[in-house]
Amino acid sequence: MTPPCTPDFAGVQSGQTGPFIDSRGRPCPLPVIDLARAIAAAQPGQRVTLLADDPGAATDIPAWCRMRGQQLVDVQEYEDHSAYVVERTA
Amino acid sequence: MYLDVASAAPWHPRALAAFSQVAEGFPGDPGRVHESGRRASDLLERARGAVAEELGGAPEGVVFTGGGTESIHLAVVGTAMVNRTRPRRIISSAVEHSAVLAAADRAAALYDHEHVVVGVDLDGRVRTEHLAELLAEGGAALVNVQHANHEVGTLQPLSAVARLCRQADALLHVDACQTAGRIDVDLGELGADYLSISAAKFGGGRGTGALLTSPRARLAAVTTGDERERHRRAGLQNLPGIAALAETLATLRPRSVSGEAAKRATVTDQVRRHLRTQLPGLVADLAIHGPTEETLPHILAFSALYVEGQALVSALDSQGFEVHSGSSCATTSGEPSHVLVAMHALTHGHVRVSFDDRFTLTDSEAFMRALARAVTTERARVQI
Numbered sequence: 001m002t003p004p005c006t007p008d009f010a011g012v013q014s015g016q017t018g019p020f021i022d023s024r025g026r027p028c029p030l031p032v033i034d035l036a037r038a039i040a041a042a043q044p045g046q047r048v049t050l051l052a053d054d055p056g057a058a059t060d061i062p063a064w065c066r067m068r069g070q071q072l073v074d075v076q077e078y079e080d081h082s083a084y085v086v087e088r089t090a
Numbered sequence: 091m092y093l094d095v096a097s098a099a100p101w102h103p104r105a106l107a108a109f110s111q112v113a114e115g116f117p118g119d120p121g122r123v124h125e126s127g128r129r130a131s132d133l134l135e136r137a138r139g140a141v142a143e144e145l146g147g148a149p150e151g152v153v154f155t156g157g158g159t160e161s162i163h164l165a166v167v168g169t170a171m172v173n174r175t176r177p178r179r180i181i182s183s184a185v186e187h188s189a190v191l192a193a194a195d196r197a198a199a200l201y202d203h204e205h206v207v208v209g210v211d212l213d214g215r216v217r218t219e220h221l222a223e224l225l226a227e228g229g230a231a232l233v234n235v236q237h238a239n240h241e242v243g244t245l246q247p248l249s250a251v252a253r254l255c256r257q258a259d260a261l262l263h264v265d266a267c268q269t270a271g272r273i274d275v276d277l278g279e280l281g282a283d284y285l286s287i288s289a290a291k292f293g294g295g296r297g298t299g300a301l302l303t304s305p306r307a308r309l310a311a312v313t314t315g316d317e318r319e320r321h322r323r324a325g326l327q328n329l330p331g332i333a334a335l336a337e338t339l340a341t342l343r344p345r346s347v348s349g350e351a352a353k354r355a356t357v358t359d360q361v362r363r364h365l366r367t368q369l370p371g372l373v374a375d376l377a378i379h380g381p382t383e384e385t386l387p388h389i390l391a392f393s394a395l396y397v398e399g400q401a402l403v404s405a406l407d408s409q410g411f412e413v414h415s416g417s418s419c420a421t422t423s424g425e426p427s428h429v430l431v432a433m434h435a436l437t438h439g440h441v442r443v444s445f446d447d448r449f450t451l452t453d454s455e456a457f458m459r460a461l462a463r464a465v466t467t468e469r470a471r472v473q474i
Contacts, residue, residue, distance in 0.1 A: 028418055028426070029438035033396050033474050056418050056426045056437045063436040067377060067395065 018047040024081050028056035032064050035086060039070055042088040047073060053081040061086070091453055093413045096240055096268060096389055096444030101334075102293035108337035109295060113330040120327060121318060130329055137336035144339040145266075145285060146276030147302040153322045154300050154332050158267040158288025159189040160313075161301040164323060165263045165284040166190065168309030169232050170197035176231035176259065178203045181224055183216040183235045183246070184432035190234045190265055191428070203231065213381045214244035214433045218251060225258035232261045237269040237280070241416055241429040241442055242380035243389035252281025261307060267291045267299075268386060271342050272351055283307040289331065293446075294338035298331030357447040359387035361454050365443070366390060368455075372462045377436050388446065391416075393430070394439035397468035402441050405464035411457050414442045439465075 021038050023031040031052040038048040050061070058075075061084045065072040074085040092100065101109075112133065118126025120134040135149070142149040155161045170180065180194045184207045191207075198205040208221045216235055224230070233255050238245045248264065255262040263284035266275045270285075271292025277285045285302040289295040301322075303309070315324035343349030363382070370376055375395035394402065399417025406413050414420075416427030417440045426437035443457070 029396055029398060030472075032438065033472055036396070036474060054418075055424070059426065059431045059434060059437050063377070063434060064395065067375065067436065 018042060018049065021048065021050045023050055023052045023054075023057075026052070026054065028054045028060060030054075031057045032060050035061060035064065035084070036068070039068075039086060039088050044088050044090045047085055047087045050084045050086065051081050052084065057084070058082060091411050091445075091449060091457065093411055093443040093445050093449065093457070095446050096291070096442065097414055098290050098296075099293040099446070101295060102338045102341065104341045105289070105293060105295045105334035105338040109330045109334040112333040116329055116333075120329065121316070134327060134329060134332065137332045140336040140340050141300055142302070144343070144345065145270065145287070145302055146278045146280075147285070147304070150320065151277075151303040151305070151307075152300055153303065153319045154298070154327055154335075155323055156297055156325075156328070157290065157299040158187075158265075158286055159299075160323075161286035161288070161299045162187070162189045162263075162265060163193045163196075164301050164309065164312050165286055165303075166193035166232065166234065167197045167200070167312050168322070169261060169263075169284075169307070170201040170203050171310045171312075172308055173201070173203070173231045176261075177229035179228055179230040180205050181221065181230045181233045181260075182207055184209050185214050185216070185239050185241075185244075185429045186234055186236055187240055187265055187267065188428070190236070190263075194232075194234060206230075210432050212433055212435075214239050214242050214379070214429065215381075216246055216251065218247055218254065221251065222254050225254055225260060229258050230260040232263055234263045234265065236265040237275065238273075238386045239380070239429060240268045240389075241427055242391045242433070242435075243268075243386035244380045245384045245386065248280050248282075256281065268389075271339055271344055272355060272386070272388065274345050276345070277302045277304060289335040289338070292338065292342065294336075295331050295334035298328055298335045300335065354447045355387040358445060358449070361445065361449055361451055362387055362390050364451055365454055365458065368458060369461075372458050373465050376465075379430070379433065379435050389442065389444045391440065391442040393417075393436035393441075394465045395436065396472060396474045397439040397465055399438060399440045401468050402439065402461070402464050405467065406441070406457075406460055409460040409464075411460055414444070416440045416442065 023034045071087040076083040118130040120131035194205045261283040264282040267288040270287040283304040289298040342351040344351035379391045399415030400419040418426040430437045
């Protein structure tokens with residue numbers, strides 16, 4: 001499995017580049033706050049990749065996307081963290 | 091204001107009175123044949139009869155325990171221990187109280203059963219179609235589905251669950267700790283084989299509970315050493331606690347539409363609905379958990395984006411409002427509430443309020459203002 005910190009990962013492959021946010025080691029609710037800031041700064045259609053290892057992130061990131069009308073494109077699980085790809089909607 | 095009755099309800103005045111009267115007046119061991127023993131035994135059996143009457147079971151099916159958790163373990167582990175004829179499988183809803191899940195994990199490990207968890211919908215209701223599939227494919231010895239959820243209040247679709255269990259010849263254990271003494275709970279009408287209750291959850295005291303069993307229930311004692319409670323639970327019975335539990339149930343009369351329990355439920359439900367409708371207008375980015383209808387009258391849970399549940403609990407506590415949070419920062423395990431996770435609900439910034447009829451509409455307005463201030467302060471701190 002291609003690790004997330006390389007240019008081959010999802011967002012770059014699709015041609016829609018976007019930032020990586022490394023929120024590993026940050027406890028809830030910081031990963032969601034990091035994501036919210038990154039999406040606010042992104043263009044519609046742009047994708048953001050966030051890494052998190054907080055146990056609540058797996059539930060809270062999808063919940064945030066639902067509450068804020070944003071698109072959770074992909075979730076990749078690794079040994080000690082997960083990567084969430086979120087696309088800013090219009 | 092104490093808004094955590096779902097963790098521990100204040101003692102009903104009748105519970106306190108019964109407890110001290112019996113502690114003082116009935117010192118004997120109900121298992122003995124002397125005068126003190128016979129008086130104690132008579133009292134014990136009267137209490138047993140009263141509990142059976144309030145909760146729809148037979149007196150001989152009532153086992154007194156040290157609380158809801160013990161009742162749950164007796165039902166689940168006790169059944170697995172003697173299961174010879176049914177499939178070696180226990181099915182639990184994903185939103186059961188942790189005592190149920192822990193008991194089922196223990197039963198699985200110690201007595202060679204499989205423990206399977208069945209998911210819930212976004213309101214926290216068990217997915218009955220998934221339960222039906224599980225039962226059809228392999229059956230079960232025991233199915234655990236609570237009467238209503240302790241964290242968000244959702245009432246479970248028990249008549250559908252009971253029908254599925256009956257068809258599959260699986261025993262049904264209903265954790266009624268949050269409903270006994272509050273709404274009508276009837277072992278037979280629910281179609282349950284086991285009903286676990288806790289005095290501490292309805293104001294009937296502390297350290298006392300009961301397990302009601304149907305005639306077809308089959309279990310062995312988890313706590314052994316004597317023949318008490320018809321060989322289902324050893325240990326000198328806590329007579330003052332049992333009297334308090336029974337007296338409180340009989341006073342609350344949850345089966346009666348004009349009883350004390352029903353009146354309290356009407357009042358608390360009004361406040362719950364008021365909170366539910368007003369909160370979203372007062373606090374932005376707030377998700378209220380569970381359905382508006384088909385839910386317990388005395389519980390409301392919600393999560394606020396971008397804030398820590400523990401910080402809200404502390405801020406509210408300093409304003410005189412005592413609440414509970416299931417956010418990972420607030421739990422002893424460091425994991426978020428498994429109920430919220432199963433419901434795909436926002437786990438951070440979570441607060442559960444649970445209250446009795448002393449929490450008025452005016453009080454609820456003051457609470458909402460305090461909550462709004464706390465959320466604003468916390469969001470300002472992280473600048474979002």
